[in-house]
Amino acid sequence: MPPRPLCPARFRPATRRVRLGGPIAPIALIIVLSACGGTPPEETQTATPGETGPVTGDITVFGAASLTDSFTELGEGFEEAHPGTSVRFSFAGSSSLAQQILSGAPADVFASASPATMALVAEGGRTEGDPVAFVTNRLQIAVPVGNPGRVTSLEDFTDQDRTIALCAAEVPCGAASARAFEAARLTPAPDTYEEDVRAALTKVRLDEVDAALVYQTDVLVAGTQVEGIDFAESAAAVNDYPIAVLREAPNPAGGQAFLDFVLSPDGQAVLGAAGFGSP
Amino acid sequence: MQTPADGRGTGIPPILLLPAGLGLAFLLLPLVGLLVRTPWSELGTLLSRPAVLEALRLSLVTATAATAICLVLGVPLAWVLARATVPGVRLVRALLTLPLVLPPVVGGVALLLLLGRRGLIGQHLYDWFGLSLPFTSTAVVLSQAFVAMPFLVIAVEGALRGADRRFEDAAATLGAGRWLIFRRVTLPLVAPGISAGAVLCFARALGEFGATITFAGNFPGVTRTMPLSVYLALETDPQAAIVLALVLLLVSVLILLALRGRWLNGVGS
Numbered sequence: 015m016p017p018r019p020l021c022p023a024r025f026r027p028a029t030r031r032v033r034l035g036g037p038i039a040p041i042a043l044i045i046v047l048s049a050c051g052g053t054p055p056e057e058t059q060t061a062t063p064g065e066t067g068p069v070t071g072d073i074t075v076f077g078a079a080s081l082t083d084s085f086t087e088l089g090e091g092f093e094e095a096h097p098g099t100s101v102r103f104s105f106a107g108s109s110s111l112a113q114q115i116l117s118g119a120p121a122d123v124f125a126s127a128s129p130a131t132m133a134l135v136a137e138g139g140r141t142e143g144d145p146v147a148f149v150t151n152r153l154q155i156a157v158p159v160g161n162p163g164r165v166t167s168l169e170d171f172t173d174q175d176r177t178i179a180l181c182a183a184e185v186p187c188g189a190a191s192a193r194a195f196e197a198a199r200l201t202p203a204p205d206t207y208e209e210d211v212r213a214a215l216t217k218v219r220l221d222e223v224d225a226a227l228v229y230q231t232d233v234l235v236a237g238t239q240v241e242g243i244d245f246a247e248s249a250a251a252v253n254d255y256p257i258a259v260l261r262e263a264p265n266p267a268g269g270q271a272f273l274d275f276v277l278s279p280d281g282q283a284v285l286g287a288a289g290f291g292s293p
Numbered sequence: 294m295q296t297p298a299d300g301r302g303t304g305i306p307p308i309l310l311l312p313a314g315l316g317l318a319f320l321l322l323p324l325v326g327l328l329v330r331t332p333w334s335e336l337g338t339l340l341s342r343p344a345v346l347e348a349l350r351l352s353l354v355t356a357t358a359a360t361a362i363c364l365v366l367g368v369p370l371a372w373v374l375a376r377a378t379v380p381g382v383r384l385v386r387a388l389l390t391l392p393l394v395l396p397p398v399v400g401g402v403a404l405l406l407l408l409g410r411r412g413l414i415g416q417h418l419y420d421w422f423g424l425s426l427p428f429t430s431t432a433v434v435l436s437q438a439f440v441a442m443p444f445l446v447i448a449v450e451g452a453l454r455g456a457d458r459r460f461e462d463a464a465a466t467l468g469a470g471r472w473l474i475f476r477r478v479t480l481p482l483v484a485p486g487i488s489a490g491a492v493l494c495f496a497r498a499l500g501e502f503g504a505t506i507t508f509a510g511n512f513p514g515v516t517r518t519m520p521l522s523v524y525l526a527l528e529t530d531p532q533a534a535i536v537l538a539l540v541l542l543l544v545s546v547l548i549l550l551a552l553r554g555r556w557l558n559g560v561g562s
Contacts, residue, residue, distance in 0.1 A: 109528035177410075177428065182511065184528040205428040206510025207517075209524065217510070220402075221411040222427050 070098040073268035074120065076111040077103055078127035078186070078255065079210045080151065080229050084288035085125070091284065092275045099268060107185045107210035108132075115140050115260060122269030125257040125276070127151070127211075128186030132256040142266065145256035148276050149290035152252045153190055154230040155243040156218045163224025168194065168245050170225065171202040179217045179226040182207035187214070190251040191227045197250030215240070229253075231289040254293055324542070331539055332532045339536045344513060345522070348537075349544065352519040355430060356498040359437035363445045363494045368487060371449035372475070386450075393443045400439055401507025408435070408508075432509035433516050437498035444497055445490035452486020453479070492549055499545050 073092075077085045082105045089101035104111065104121070108131040115121055116138045124141070125148070126132040132145045157165050163176045171178050180202060181188035188207065195202055205223065208214035214226040219239045233242035257276060259269040275281050282292065305313070339345055374386050392400060408415040408426045418424040426432045460482060464474045480487070502520040509516040511525070519541040526534035 107528060113527060113531060177425065179510070182525055182528070184525050204512070206512050207525075208511065209506055209528075213506070220405055220409060222405060222409045 068098075069096045069268050069271040071100070071265050071268060073099055073101045073122050073265050073272050075101060075103050075123045075125065075269075075272060076115060076119070076121045077105050077125045078108040078111070079105050079212045080127055080187070080231055081105065081125055081255075082212070083235050084231070084285050084290070087288075088276060088281055088284050091280065092272055095275065096271060099271075101272060109134075109185055120262075120264050121260055122263040122265050123257065123259055123272050125255060126186070127253060127255055128189060129254050129256050130189065131186060132258065135260075136258070140261050141258040142261045142263070143259065145258035146273075146277070147254040147293035148257045149255045149282075149285050150252050150293050151229045151231055151255060151290055152248045153187070153194055153227050153245075154233050154248065155225055155245055156215060156228045156233050156236070156240045157225045157243060158218055158221040158223075159239065159241060161241060162221070165225040166243065168198045168200055168202075168247055171195070171204070171227070172200050174203050176224040177222070178202065178204040179206050179208050179214045179223040180204040181211055181214050181227070182209060185210055186253060187211040187227070187229060190253050194227065194245075194247045194251040198245075198247040229289075234289040252291070255290070327535060327538060327542075331535050335532060336536055336539075339533060340540065345537065345540070347514050348517055348519050348522040349540065351430065351433070351514065351517065352499055352541070353544070353548075355433045355437060355518060356495055356501075358434045359441055359498040360445075360491055360495040362434065362438045363442040363498075364487070364491060367442050367445040367490070367494070368449055368480075371446045371453060371490075372479070374446070375450045375453035389443055389446060392440055397436075397440055397501065397503030397505075398507050401436060401504035401509075404432075404436060404439060404504065404508040408432075427508060428510040428512065428516060430509075430515055433505050433518060436504035436508045437501045440501055440504050441494040441497040445487075445494040448490030448493060449483060449486050452483035452490075455486075456482045488552070492552060495552075496545060496549060499541070 075085065075089070082103075085103060085105070089103060092101055093099055104114075106114075108126040108128055111121075111124065112126065112131045112134045115124055115135050124132070124135060126135070126145075129145075129147075132141070135141055136145060155165060155168070157163065163170070165171075165176065170176060171180075180191050183189060183192055187210070191202075206217070208217065208226075211228050211232055215228050215232045215236055217223045218226045218228070219236055230242065230248075233240055257273055259266060259273055263269045276285075286292070370389075374382060374389070395403070405412060405427060407413050408418070410416065410419050410425050410427065415426060418426070426435070456479070461474050461478050464478045469477070500520055501518070502524060505516065505518060506521055506524070511517050511521050517525075519537065523534050523537045523541065526537055
């Protein structure tokens with residue numbers, strides 16, 4: 015087999031100029047980059063001065079679905095700061111990721127959308143050190159453009175005639191939604207319990223539901239395709255996102271460096287711009 | 294297993310034994326893994342949960358309805374593909390395999406874009422009749438039929454191509470009309486193919502997940518079928534998920550065994 019014909023020497027620097035055009039581009043980029051995992055660093059780029067220890071190789075990060083866009087951007091920043099590294103992401107519902115990790119998935123870092131899910135992993139003895147909260151997220155009502163169902167508050171979620179999507183109680187955004195409805199003393203009448211927050215958002219984007227409860231950050235990601243409505247009870251359902259390096263990580267040093275990068279001012283700036291709050 | 298009387302032993306060429314055995318092991322060992330990890334003590338309590346029975350009932354009803362739709366639409370389609378001499382049939386046959394290649398989740402999105410509230414056809418259904426298909430049990434049936442029908446069509450088409458057309462010709466020379474020939478000659482000839490296709494179709498419908506959760510959503514009693522229950526249980530309680538998966542497996546094996554025995558015996562004689 016010829017050595018890496020798909021990864022010419024100038025491939026990686028060139029791709030870094032690609033901006034976040036849409037949700038697919040960065041993912042495709044990550045896939046391509048991870049295929050070039052072992053590529054030695056060609057040009058020394060803007061390595062941040064003061065970084066301790068050389069970090070190299072593939073770093074595998076399991077991230078909650080709601081982190082998809084901001085972590086993809088963070089990954090690019092990290093690779094720029096640490097030439098020779100390649101950050102690979104697996105984004106899914108936090109609970110699925112937790113089960114995969116508990117079943118021995120070879121990940122270095124886990125960033126969960128809920129402390130409860132992280133606790134599962136910690137109880138299973140798969141975290142190295144204590145998980146730290148790195149951002150918070152709050153819920154927002156997402157409605158299709160023009161708000162066809164004329165949804166204004168959580169109370170409209172109890173209306174049988176409106177088509178409503180909520181996250182399933184088994185996933186973090188569903189648990190947060192339950193807390194919000196509890197705080198509002200309302201019983202929602204949803205038509206579907208979506209398997210993760212992005213699935214709920216998709217239903218709004220496609221205009222198939224009148225409203226869904228999703229994270230504020232997801233509303234931002236969807237841009238002009240959905241409208242977000244704040245509601246008072248969201249304060250009762252603020253989610254902490256914990257992050258931890260995993261025990262038996264294939265690349266513990268790389269995992270720690272990525273975690274540090276997420277907690278660094280640069281990392282927090284990216285997450286803040288995506289709509290996350292500070293813990 | 295009884296040895297055939299003609300002295301050919303098991304009739305299996307030894308050189309086929311190894312790959313055949315490996316194939317069998319590859320297909321069955323994961324199920325053994327499932328069985329080994331099954332918390333048998335929880336089986337009773339889980340099975341008595343109303344939510345589980347509800348999901349099981351919904352799965353059986355929708356998969357049966359989907360199979361019925363596939364039979365009614367799929368058998369004629371297979372006939373056309375196998376017998377029609379119009380140009381473009383080969384292209385149609387190739388297009389027909391697309392739902393097989395399509396990831397079911399994408400199939401679900403495609404169904405939403407066609408039949409959803411803002412879909413190509415769905416918007417008219419909604420505007421004119423106030424009809425909205427997503428998040429209904431009908432949507433579950435449609436998702437299942439969408440992914441399962443190609444299996445039936447391909448099986449039946451294969452049977453039709455393999456059937457001896459001289460029987461049909463003979464019936465025609467005896468004065469039978471086309472419809473009579475189709476009913477009394479062609480259908481009985483390809484009945485084993487139809488039953489095999491229907492069984493495949495039913496099995497695929499019963500296990501359908503991706504298109505269902507995307508197009509029909511997930512609501513207990515309405516759209517939450519067994520595979521969706523298994524998936525959600527996996528999020529928090531893998532033990533329960535294993536038991537649920539096992540229940541689905543047992544029920545489908547029982548049904549398939551019962552159906553096969555009945556149809557094939559009835560047809561073969």
